[in-house]
Amino acid sequence: MADGALLIHPTNGAIRREVNMHNTKKPAGIAERIYRQLKQEIFDFQLLPGDRFSENDIAVRMAASRTPVRQALYALEQEGYVEVQPRSGWQINAVDFDHLESLYDLRIVLELEAVKRLCALPAEVLPLPLQSLKQFWIDAPQLADGAEVASHDEVFHMTLVEATGNPEMARVHRDITEKIRIVRRLDFTQRPRVSATYHEHGLILLAILNRQLQEAQSRLHDHIAASQKEVRQITLHMLHQAKRGAIR
Known part of the structure; x- marks a missing residue:
């Protein structure tokens, strides 16, 4: 630009x-x-x-x-x-949407590697962070507020990376999360995406818990790509709508 x-x-x-x-x-x-x-x-x-x-x-x-x-x-x-x-x-x-898409690409690489490492854990090992994610995204009632779900969505993806125990991967991922937050939140301004996030997170978690590597990586990739597509469709009009409070 x-x-x-x-x-x-x-x-x-x-x-x-x-x-x-x-x-x-x-x-x-x-x-x-x-x-x-x-x-x-x-x-x-x-x-x-x-x-x-x-x-x-x-x-x-x-x-x-x-x-x-x-x-x-x-x-x-x-x-x-x-x-x-x-x-x-x-x-x-x-x-700069081109740069944001580059950050999304790097985010995908990090999270796919995180899933690979988590699926390589012994079947009897269930990291506490994954237990917490399962409780929120699968067991607990769904939240309706998009802004609140957006915050929990960030926690979900950061937790997957942090659960690998690699602090440098987690640090880079947190930095990416911070940089894409400004547009990522627009992905949760419509109810269908909120519901889809719950569904997709649940399937990703179940695949990880069952050590189904290809299934987990495929679902994670598609999940992030769907969000990335929404980011590409963001317009200045949507930002003005957000400023006036029409998007919440």
């Missing part, structure tokens, strides 16, 4: 050097509060790609000085969510 892109937008050298000087780690204190709130507003589509604002705008709204606001914005810029515009303040970056 020609304009700024969420997650991987390049900045010029001067700005990048300024970011590196000011943001060697996540912000703390008031800056962290502002950072988290702005990030949540981006995820909730209260702030949309292309929205512009000044540091003073945020400082007034957050009842804070400009220093922690600037620290929070530098951190968000490092993560690719915003960029500074010369003489015109800050702007929310556009969504």
Whole structure:
């Protein structure tokens, strides 16, 4: 895409050097509060790609000085969510769907490997995390709230990777999960996808518990691909609808 892109937008050298000087780690204190709130507003589509604002705008709204606001914005810029515009303040970056699809592809690789390792466990071994997943996705009554199911969906997929016991796989997967969250949540704005997620998660889990490797990997791949397809179909109109509260 020609304009700024969420997650991987390049900045010029001067700005990048300024970011590196000011943001060697996540912000703390008031800056962290502002950072988290702005990030949540981006995820909730209260702030949309292309929205512009000044540091003073945020400082007034957050009842804070400009220093922690600037620290929070530098951190968000490092993560690719915003960029500074010369003489015109800050702007929310556009969504780079090509990059998001690349992240989905990497996510599939990690999760298929996780399933392979879990299916290789002795039949009598049932990791506690998998027991918890079975209880929620198979045994317990289904939830109806899309936002709540979206959060549990993230936990489901992260737990599969974490259950392998490989901390580096889990770390990379968590990073991917964070980066695709902004659009992944749109997959749960329609009731059919919520119901389908319960059904598909249940089948994936049962295949893993029964050590049916090909079945588990096939169902997992199809499950993620269906979500990935929905992401490709997201439009700016849907984001505006989300901002107005029409999508919940």
